[in-house]
Ligand SMILES: Cc1ncc(C[n+]2csc(CCOP(=O)(O)OP(=O)(O)O)c2C)c(N)n1
């Protein structure tokens with residue numbers, strides 16, 4: 167059996183619905199149609215009462231999920247694109263994120279965000295919003311880079327008693343495949359060494375893991391051994407694994423697809439500088455997209471985001487220092 | 488506030504002036520149809536168009552009937568996904584469409600944004616973002632500024648929306664704000680029965696969306712959106728009322744989307760029975776038959792018009808496809824207009 171990243175997300179939702187009658191799915195076009203990306207294909211057929219089509223009302227969709235969670239349900243909300251979660255932002259950051267802290271009553275909702283860029287998607291169907299949500303206390307932010315993680319982390323998200331923002335990357339939906347799914351995955355909050363090495367550490371997550379591994383493979387030809395750390399979860403963030411890697415290599419590059427101001431890559435560097443300054447042999451570097459909205463034209467899009475080529479160039483600069 | 492009315496066309500509306508407007512509008516509909524047919528073909532053949540293609544097939548009459556009431560250089564028109572015809576009727580040139588779809592660096596969006604996400608704000612055509620409902624308040628704001636600056640006069644601002652997008656908070660907030668300010672906002676709702684795959688029964692629970700006009704305290708009208716004569720009649724009336732200071736006007740046209748949501752979508756969720764109802768009438772055919780029954784144009788003249796439009800479409804595609812793509816090395820990669828000032832750059836003038 168072989169399945170794609172997208173199929174893993176579908177399978178995880180199937181499994182979540184099967185395991186727990188309190189789980190339900192809510193989103194635009196997710197019922198009979200199976201969702202804009204088919205992540206809920208045939209699930210309504212299997213669970214007719216627990217896969218509900220919503221109106222185009224993101225604020226209400228999140229509000230409804232929060233309310234349902236307070237009554238004991240475990241909703242999974244699909245945003246048609248991560249970008250449209252902006253219309254439900256208030257409910258996410260002010261209602262869901264503060265709820266447990268204010269009332270001592272947890273708010274177990276999972277919000278799926280089809281994230282990241284693909285060629286021709288333009289400024290409103292391409293955004294990476296993990297950094298924005300991670301800024302707010304009270305949310306868990308997951309960014310799976312593999313088929314296995316897409317499956318297990320989504321199931322973990324549903325069983326967690328807190329609001330989870332599940333950032334699944336559209337670029338990985340169809341291309342990324344696995345032969346089978348392992349019985350269990352790594353726990354949430356634990357990073358993974360995607361590729362071992364000893365000359366420099368690249369910390370990254372989501373689709374950028376694959377660009378970084380390609381860049382690392384390229385540098386291998388010149389004898390460089392680059393370690394790639396896949397964060398998996400950007401909040402909580404696994405500082406121990408990052409520091410242990412930097413302790414081995416002495417050099418750090420952080421790569422993310424999101425906009426360059428602040429965000430996950432800046433957070434990683436600030437943590438390493440704070441707790442592991444003595445481990446560094448070179449100034450830590452970061453590479454993000456450019457500081458403009460995400461362009462529609464593929465020529466511009468390719469230049470806007472980090473790619474194996476400019477990650478490789480950044481690594482060479484880092485290794486020369 | 489008067490109760491919402493259903494507007495139909497009656498023979499006494501068929502003045503000379505009406506005939507002329509009808510024929511002009513028909514030509515815009517035809518232009519949109521032939522241009523979009525070409526876009527669909529290019530999408531299917533692959534390569535030329537990256538990203539989605541979204542058509543207004545079946546909505547040309549309803550869309551163009553609003554655009555044609557407005558004056559470019561004076562009024563505001565914020566078309567949405569299905570408003571190729573309305574945009575043309577307002578005065579957008581064909582090249583703006585082909586350049587934006589084909590990603591020409593010379594188009595209004597310069598390859599930075601694509602397909603339907605285009606506009607020329609300085610010419611009264613705000614550029615839609617994807618987030619549905621958001622253009623309602625933007626047009627409202629344009630009108631408010633005109634009032635504040637004393638330039639409102641008898642201008643109006645129009646924007647279009649689908650049945651699905653009426654469920655957004657933005658839609659409600661935008662209309663309510665325009666109503667409170669009693670601004671000349673014309674809001675055209677194209678109820679094409681589906682929002683992507685979602686039928687209207689999962690979108691709203693009122694009988695007819697026009698009932699909402701009552702709640703907002705604005706004037707409302709229903710119309711058969713497949714009928715160009717009725718659509719022209721309703722938009723004439725609504726735009727006139729808005730110009731005269733009667734506040735926001737909401738028009739709900741009933742029709743069916745005769746394409747997929749985008750060209751990637753086969754729309755198999757539309758029940759075949761619905762495709763046999765009057766909702767599914769092809770407005771271009773309906774208009775053409777009307778022209779012939781009225782003996783406004785001969786079959787030969789109609790064919791001549793079609794050939795002319797086809798040439799214009801050919802030219803617009805051919806020109807845009809020979810133009811340069813955006814060059815990442817020439818892009819300034821700046822999102823702020825005042826970046827030089829803000830970054831203290833004194834080297835460049
Ligand atoms: C706030 C928001 N949520 C979701 C979407 C995704 N989306 C794009 S078009 C569409 C359906 C729109 O339906 P409708 O308003 O009826 O317009 P139509 O496509 O039928 O013309 C959806 C859900 C969006 N663009 N904006």
Ligand SMILES: [Mg+2]
Pocket residue numbers: 649650651677678679680681682683
């Ligand atoms: Mg619709």
